[in-house]
Amino acid sequence: MPPEAEQSDFTPTWQFLNPVPRGPVPKAPEESAQPEIELTIDGRETSVPEGTTLLHAARGLGIDTPTLCYLESLTPVNVCRVCVVELEGSRTLVPACSRKVEPGMQVRTDSPRVRLSRRMVLEFLASSVDVSTAPELQAYMDEYEAEPERYGPPGPAASDSVRDNAVPGHHDSPVLDAAETVEQPVKIDNELYIRDYSKCILCYKCVEACGEDAQNTFAIAVAGRGFDARISTEFAVPLPDSACVYCGNCIGVCPTGALMFRSEFDMRAAGTWDEAAQSETDTICSYCGVGCSLSLHIQDNEIVKVMSPLESEVTKGNLCIKGRFGWQFMQQPKKEADEAQEDAQASE
Amino acid sequence: MDLHLTSDTPNAAEQLAVDSVLDAPESGFISDAHFISGEAYAPAAGHAARANRHLLLPVLHAIQERIGWISPGALNYACQRLTVPPTEAYGVATFYALFSVQPKPPVVAHVCDDIACMANGAETLCAEMAERFGAPGSAEQDSNLTWHHSPCLGMCERPPAAMVTAAGVTPSTTALAPVGIDEIAQTLADRGHTNKASEASTSVRSVPQAGSEELRLLRRVDRIDPDDLASYCGAGGYRALERALDMGPAQVVREVVASKLLGRGGAAFPAGVKWQAVASAETQPRYMICNADESEPGTFKDRVVMEEDPFAVVEAMTIAGAATGCGKGYIYLRGEYPLALERMTNAIAQARGAGLLGSSVLGHEVPFDIEIRRGAGAYICGEETALFNSIEGFRGEPRNKPPFPTEVGLFGKPTLVNNVETLINVLDIALEGGDAFAAIGTEQSTGTKLFCLSGHVARPGVYEVPFGTTLEELISLAGGVAGNGRLQAVLLGGAAGTFLTPQELALPLTFEATRTVGATLGSGVVMLFDDSVNMQNVLLRIAAFFRDESCGQCVPCRVGTVRQEELLHRLVADKTIGSVANEIHLLNEVGQAMRDASICGLGQTASSAIESAVARMELFNGKSH
Numbered sequence: 001m002p003p004e005a006e007q008s009d010f011t012p013t014w015q016f017l018n019p020v021p022r023g024p025v026p027k028a029p030e031e032s033a034q035p036e037i038e039l040t041i042d043g044r045e046t047s048v049p050e051g052t053t054l055l056h057a058a059r060g061l062g063i064d065t066p067t068l069c070y071l072e073s074l075t076p077v078n079v080c081r082v083c084v085v086e087l088e089g090s091r092t093l094v095p096a097c098s099r100k101v102e103p104g105m106q107v108r109t110d111s112p113r114v115r116l117s118r119r120m121v122l123e124f125l126a127s128s129v130d131v132s133t134a135p136e137l138q139a140y141m142d143e144y145e146a147e148p149e150r151y152g153p154p155g156p157a158a159s160d161s162v163r164d165n166a167v168p169g170h171h172d173s174p175v176l177d178a179a180e181t182v183e184q185p186v187k188i189d190n191e192l193y194i195r196d197y198s199k200c201i202l203c204y205k206c207v208e209a210c211g212e213d214a215q216n217t218f219a220i221a222v223a224g225r226g227f228d229a230r231i232s233t234e235f236a237v238p239l240p241d242s243a244c245v246y247c248g249n250c251i252g253v254c255p256t257g258a259l260m261f262r263s264e265f266d267m268r269a270a271g272t273w274d275e276a277a278q279s280e281t282d283t284i285c286s287y288c289g290v291g292c293s294l295s296l297h298i299q300d301n302e303i304v305k306v307m308s309p310l311e312s313e314v315t316k317g318n319l320c321i322k323g324r325f326g327w328q329f330m331q332q333p334k335k336e337a338d339e340a341q342e343d344a345q346a347s348e
Numbered sequence: 349m350d351l352h353l354t355s356d357t358p359n360a361a362e363q364l365a366v367d368s369v370l371d372a373p374e375s376g377f378i379s380d381a382h383f384i385s386g387e388a389y390a391p392a393a394g395h396a397a398r399a400n401r402h403l404l405l406p407v408l409h410a411i412q413e414r415i416g417w418i419s420p421g422a423l424n425y426a427c428q429r430l431t432v433p434p435t436e437a438y439g440v441a442t443f444y445a446l447f448s449v450q451p452k453p454p455v456v457a458h459v460c461d462d463i464a465c466m467a468n469g470a471e472t473l474c475a476e477m478a479e480r481f482g483a484p485g486s487a488e489q490d491s492n493l494t495w496h497h498s499p500c501l502g503m504c505e506r507p508p509a510a511m512v513t514a515a516g517v518t519p520s521t522t523a524l525a526p527v528g529i530d531e532i533a534q535t536l537a538d539r540g541h542t543n544k545a546s547e548a549s550t551s552v553r554s555v556p557q558a559g560s561e562e563l564r565l566l567r568r569v570d571r572i573d574p575d576d577l578a579s580y581c582g583a584g585g586y587r588a589l590e591r592a593l594d595m596g597p598a599q600v601v602r603e604v605v606a607s608k609l610l611g612r613g614g615a616a617f618p619a620g621v622k623w624q625a626v627a628s629a630e631t632q633p634r635y636m637i638c639n640a641d642e643s644e645p646g647t648f649k650d651r652v653v654m655e656e657d658p659f660a661v662v663e664a665m666t667i668a669g670a671a672t673g674c675g676k677g678y679i680y681l682r683g684e685y686p687l688a689l690e691r692m693t694n695a696i697a698q699a700r701g702a703g704l705l706g707s708s709v710l711g712h713e714v715p716f717d718i719e720i721r722r723g724a725g726a727y728i729c730g731e732e733t734a735l736f737n738s739i740e741g742f743r744g745e746p747r748n749k750p751p752f753p754t755e756v757g758l759f760g761k762p763t764l765v766n767n768v769e770t771l772i773n774v775l776d777i778a779l780e781g782g783d784a785f786a787a788i789g790t791e792q793s794t795g796t797k798l799f800c801l802s803g804h805v806a807r808p809g810v811y812e813v814p815f816g817t818t819l820e821e822l823i824s825l826a827g828g829v830a831g832n833g834r835l836q837a838v839l840l841g842g843a844a845g846t847f848l849t850p851q852e853l854a855l856p857l858t859f860e861a862t863r864t865v866g867a868t869l870g871s872g873v874v875m876l877f878d879d880s881v882n883m884q885n886v887l888l889r890i891a892a893f894f895r896d897e898s899c900g901q902c903v904p905c906r907v908g909t910v911r912q913e914e915l916l917h918r919l920v921a922d923k924t925i926g927s928v929a930n931e932i933h934l935l936n937e938v939g940q941a942m943r944d945a946s947i948c949g950l951g952q953t954a955s956s957a958i959e960s961a962v963a964r965m966e967l968f969n970g971k972s973h
Binding site: 078079080081082084092093095098099100113116117120121124125127128150151152165167168169170171173174176177179180201202211218219220221222223224225226227228229232233234235237241242243 | 351352354420423433434435436437438439442443444445448449450485496497499725726743748750892895896897898899900901902903904906907908909910911913914915917918921923925934937938940941943944945946947952
């Protein structure tokens with residue numbers, strides 16, 4: 001091989017550092033002006049860009065709309081129906097979270113029909129699901145004067161795996177003096193988080209976060225049908241046997257506390273969970289170079305759970321197992337510390 | 349996509365079942381010896397495998413039919429072949445009543461205990477079944493058979509009805525009606541391979557008017573051999589398609605618009621509007637779907653049409669496809685209709701063989717072919733967007749509308765969905781023109797309508813009458829009230845319809861007249877109840893039906909159907925919380941929320957019949973049973 005050829009193949013690294021001849025600076029294409037759509041919400045005229053949802057159009061006017069299954073970072077599934085609004089010309093109410101604005105729409109967000117449906121949805125949920133760790137839902141219940149006790153006291157809890165094995169198209173006759181619920185034993189099958197499906201309102205958020213909207217892991221999906229519909233792994237196998245990668249993004253989006261850090265669950269069981277005594281510290285995860293924002297929830301100078309802000313440009317609320325759960329090294333678990341102290345005292 | 353599978357492996361029979369749908373795997377890596385468990389990277393993965401997701405339902409059918417249940421190993425293998433996450437496949441498998449993900453005997457009797465059969469001996473039959481075979485769902489350890497209750501099997505003209513499914517190398521599905529305990533026992537014993545001659549001969553009774561010159565939609569019933577294309581053509585078959593191809597697509601669509609044909613599936617949407625929208629869509633491919641998932645309790649007209657005149661359905665679908673520019677048609681056929689499946693399969697094959705389907709229909713430059721997809725026991729899949737999800741291999745959960753199917757339908761493409769009865773009307777529209785068609789019936793309800801008469805009526809069956817015929821005339825056409833002769837109520841439109849009292853029989857059967865009295869023609873159900881029937885039990889069955897069939901996606905329907913059933917049980921047992929008036933008020937509020945806030949028609953109509961009975965018949969004021 002002639003030496004020239006050998007030389008020409010070689011480009012010293014430093015050459016890349018030399019200024020490259022410049023052409024015109026590329027410009028981002030100008031944003032094509034979105035056509036504005038005019039519509040009326042609660043008697044007030046407004047104009048919003050095409051593609052806006054009724055939810056956002058209403059928010060623009062300062063009108064609050066309750067939502068449960070909606071989250072900015074997820075594809076709207078419009079299943080909870082608590083955001084329904086009245087649309088003139090529509091036979092049924094429409095979900096504000098996913099219905100796009102159309103010219104000339106006449107929308108009412110606080111009509112008696114709207115209030116009744118919202119109230120009923122909240123009653124349906126609160127009479128069938130344990131909403132004790134869902135403060136947002138409880139606030140809506142106050143606002144809409146929901147009375148879940150109208151349907152009778154809660155019925156008996158299902159024993160282990162009964163709901164997991166429900167057969168589509170068949171159900172037992174209802175108990176006469178009580179309202180059926182989804183109460184069932186808590187699923188504790190790993191050290192990092194628990195699944196308490198007695199608290200599940202089936203908002204599909206965890207399924208979306210586990211699937212195409214964030215993690216693409218597909219460890220959980222909705223199984224079964226009707227009132228027996230449930231979030232499940234295949235054949236309801238425990239999480240360690242499933243595709244779960246313990247990113248905890250499902251916990252991050254769960255609105256009712258059905259998915260909960262093991263640390264929070266244990267502290268609640270022990271009666272030591274005290275949100276009033278907790279502080280949040282924002283920091284950056286130090287495990288890798290991505291730079292995920294972490295919100296450390298601290299109680300008694302110990303990390304009790306880790307979230308990531310939904311608004312974070314980097315994470316959009318999502319983390320991986322390391323950021324979410326890899327903080328134990330920061331602190332000696334209290335029990336061990338106590339034992340160590342006891343040991344020290346004993347040896348003295 | 350990386351698939352994470354559990355360590356369960358399929359047995360040879362399970363693999364063969366899956367491969368029968370997907371063909372044998374191209375790569376030797378997926379085979380008995382090399383089945384990769386645990387962290388599996390399926391060699392067949394990639395876009396090609398994922399594009400086959402729509403075969404998930406056929407694959408699950410194949411496993412269920414071969415084995416009798418879907419085991420973890422079988423599901424793993426199906427997932428690996430299709431690159432579907434096992435949890436999603438499990439979610440699909442657990443959605444359908446005809447699939448089991450728990451070990452189950454291979455031979456199963458499904459005994460109808462729905463409202464039409466209830467009035468005709470289902471209770472006795474179920475009691476006898478329990479006596480002979482144990483409680484529903486139970487099976488002796490080594491038994492190879494079991495039984496359970498079933499929602500309406502769509503054979504209401506011959507109650508009581510049952511269906512026997514037998515899994516194995518030669519699986520069978522046998523519909524039995526009318527049926528007694530001994531016949532079920534015999535069918536269970538010989539695994540469904542009973543001589544089916546009896547079934548065919550009794551089907552004659554399904555159309556009591558058969559042979560009458562006045563019939564239009566049903567004119568070929570009993571006059572042709574439903575298994576023979578030549579026989580169909582001899583009776584004028586395929587002249588409509590010829591005419592349509594001569595006219596050209598634009599003119600056919602204009603005729604359908606001019607006919608003012610309204611959808612016969614229950615929603616009464618103008619067919620011409622759908623056809624226009626799909627025909628003018630700019631996207632290709634587009635799809636044409638014949639909705640044959642008839643599951644509304646008391647409805648059996650589409651089954652009878654498919655059984656007695658299957659080529660008419662094929663011809664009508666071809667006209668629809670050609671007129672709207674759809675190259676591919678699907679017929680989504682109810683899983684519980686074995687004879688209809690057999691005859692439609694045969695009709696499609698014969699039509700294809702004769703060049704009436706395929707790359708150039710009747711020699712014209714019009715490609716159109718039809719594929720049958722079977723339902724698997726889910727009423728909700730008759731809802732058009734749930735039907736799309738079902739075909740695509742997802743759970744049969746309805747989608748939010750808009751966007752409407754004519755823009756974003758099956759596989760996200762513009763899709764034309766018509767019911768079986770709606771479609772066969774198109775044959776006469778193509779032949780006679782839309783204006784001639786519109787001259788029949790009334791101004792707003794054009795043409796003739798098929799009604800399904802069942803319950804306490806002298807000659808139950810499918811009847812065809814022009815719109816405008818009164819309920820009374822229709823009932824007398826069917827021989828009048830049977831049972832004890834004292835009519836208590838008529839259920840019009842099905843479980844999602846309305847109860848009418850004997851004082852309302854002068855009602856003309858049109859979309860507009862029923863609407864003014866707060867009723868609906870629905871799917872054409874006319875079910876009669878004499879005054880020996882305990883209407884409270886009928887309502888309880890309807891409430892149980894909707895609870896069972898709710899897909900569970902949206903809160904109003906998922907929980908509302910449960911609360912509705914509980915409320916009715918409390919009212920019937922006289923164990924109300926507070927006063928009766930209080931409970932009825934609550935029942936109406938539950939109904940209102942379901943009607944207003946549910947995603948789809950199931951939830952929106954789940955309270956309709958119940959509320960109508962409570963209001964019109966004053967059921968809980970001591971004035972009736």
